[in-house]
Amino acid sequence: xxxxxxxxxxxxxxxxxxxxxxxxxxxxxxxxxxxxxxxxxxxxxxxxxxxxxxxxxxxxxxxxxxxxxxxxxxxxxxxxxxxxxxxxxxxxxxxxxxxxxxxxxxxxxxxxxxxxxxxxxxxxxxxxxxxxxxxxxxxxxxxxxxxxxxxxxxxxxxxxxxxxxxxxxxxxxxxxxxxxxxxxxxxxxxxxxxxxx
Numbered sequence: 001x002x003x004x005x006x007x008x009x010x011x012x013x014x015x016x017x018x019x020x021x022x023x024x025x026x027x028x029x030x031x032x033x034x035x036x037x038x039x040x041x042x043x044x045x046x047x048x049x050x051x052x053x054x055x056x057x058x059x060x061x062x063x064x065x066x067x068x069x070x071x072x073x074x075x076x077x078x079x080x081x082x083x084x085x086x087x088x089x090x091x092x093x094x095x096x097x098x099x100x101x102x103x104x105x106x107x108x109x110x111x112x113x114x115x116x117x118x119x120x121x122x123x124x125x126x127x128x129x130x131x132x133x134x135x136x137x138x139x140x141x142x143x144x145x146x147x148x149x150x151x152x153x154x155x156x157x158x159x160x161x162x163x164x165x166x167x168x169x170x171x172x173x174x175x176x177x178x179x180x181x182x183x184x185x186x187x188x189x190x191x192x193x194x195x196x197x
Contacts, residue, residue, distance in 0.1 A: 010030070011025070013030075014028045014030070017165075017178055020153055021153055021154060021155050021163065021180050022154040022155055022156050022157070023155055023180050024183065026183070027180055027181055027182060027183055028178060028179075028180060029178070029179040029180075029181060029197055030176065030177070030178060030197050031176075031177035031178070031179055031197065032175055032176070032177065033166065033175050033176065033177040034061075034063070034143065034145045034164050034165070034166035034169075034177045035061075035063040035177070036177055036190075037164040037165070037166075037177035037178060037179040038061065038063040038064055038067070038101070038141075038143060038164050039063060039067060039190060040179055040187060040189075040190055041099075041101070041141045041162040041164060041179055041181070041187070042054055042064065042067045042071075042099060042101060042141060043067060043071075043188070043190060044187025044188050044189070044190065045098050045099045045139055045162075045185075045187060045188075046067070046071050046098060046099065047188040048186070048187075048188045049098065049136070051096055052096060052097070052098035052099075052136065053071065053072060053073055053074065053094070053096045053097050053098060054067060054068050054071055054073035054074070054097070054098070054099050054100075054101060055073065055074045055076065055089065055092045055093055055097050055099075055100050055101075056068050056073060056074075056075055056076070056100070056101045056102065057075065057076050057077070057078050057084050057089075057102060058075050058076065058077050058078055059078050059082055059103075059106055059108070059109060060075075060101065060102070060103055060143070061103060061107060061143055061145075064101050064103075064143065067101075074092045074097075076088050076089055076092045081111060082106055082109040082111035083111055083113060083114070084102060084113055084114070084118070086114070086117060086118070086121060089118070089121065090121055090125075093125055093138065095129070095134060095136065096136075097138060098136055098137070098138065098139065099138070099139045099140070099141055099162075100118065100122055100138065100139070100140050100141070101140075101141040101142075101143070102115070102118055102140075102141075102142060102143075103142070103143040103144075103145075103146070104142050104143065104144040104146065104147040104151060105144075105146035105147045105150070105151070106146070107145070107146050112147075112151065115142055115158050115159075115160070116157075116158060116159060118140065119140055119158060119159025119160060120159065122138050122139075122140040122159075123159065125138050126138050139161040139162060139185065140159070140160050140161050140162070141160070141161065141162040141163070141164070142158065142160045142162070142163050142164070143163075143164045144163050144164060144165055145164060145165055145166035145169050146169060148165055148166075148169055148170035149169075149170050153165075155180055155182070160180075160182075161181075161182045161185060162179065162180060162181055162182065162185070163179070163180040164177065164178070164179055164180075165177065165178040165179075165180075166178075
């Protein structure tokens with residue numbers, strides 16, 4: 001009985017998070033924090049193809065930067081304001097790039113990145129790849145941990161494929177993260193074995 005009650009509570013939480021994000025409950029994964037969520041999003045994509053790469057910016061969370069460093073990713077500089085230069089970002093994206101990861105709000109500088117503009121760039125690159133017959137999709141991951149409760153998190157309006165949240169940043173329990181994964185995206189698991197979250 002107790003296990004069923006807990007399961008029902010988790011499912012209710014999943015539906016509430018999905019509702020906030022404008023997503024389906026099946027697109028929500030609970031993790032042991034934002035760092036795990038970021039790692040699952042990025043490595044889950046990068047580990048499906050050893051030749052794929054990550055592009056991010058120099059003021060990202062350490063979880064993103066470490067993945068970039070360990071996978072030969074590209075780290076682009078930002079403007080003095082802390083904002084990403086879209087032209088520099090576009091140049092950094094090559095045919096090997098499988099995922100772009102940018103924070104919605106920087107956790108130290110407080111600057112708000114132009115997420116919708118970046119998502120339009122990613123969509124444009126995907127369209128060009130499709131027209132060339134390129135099979136590798138380009139995904140857009142956003143760490144929205146600092147944005148919860150402050151900015152729009154509706155994934156369709158943002159145009160994101162993957163989105164990370166940290167419950168503790170929105171008055172939730174510590175050590176709870178959320179990863180939104182758009183339907184159709186297959187992530188390679190980080191942990192082998194059981195099928196639990």
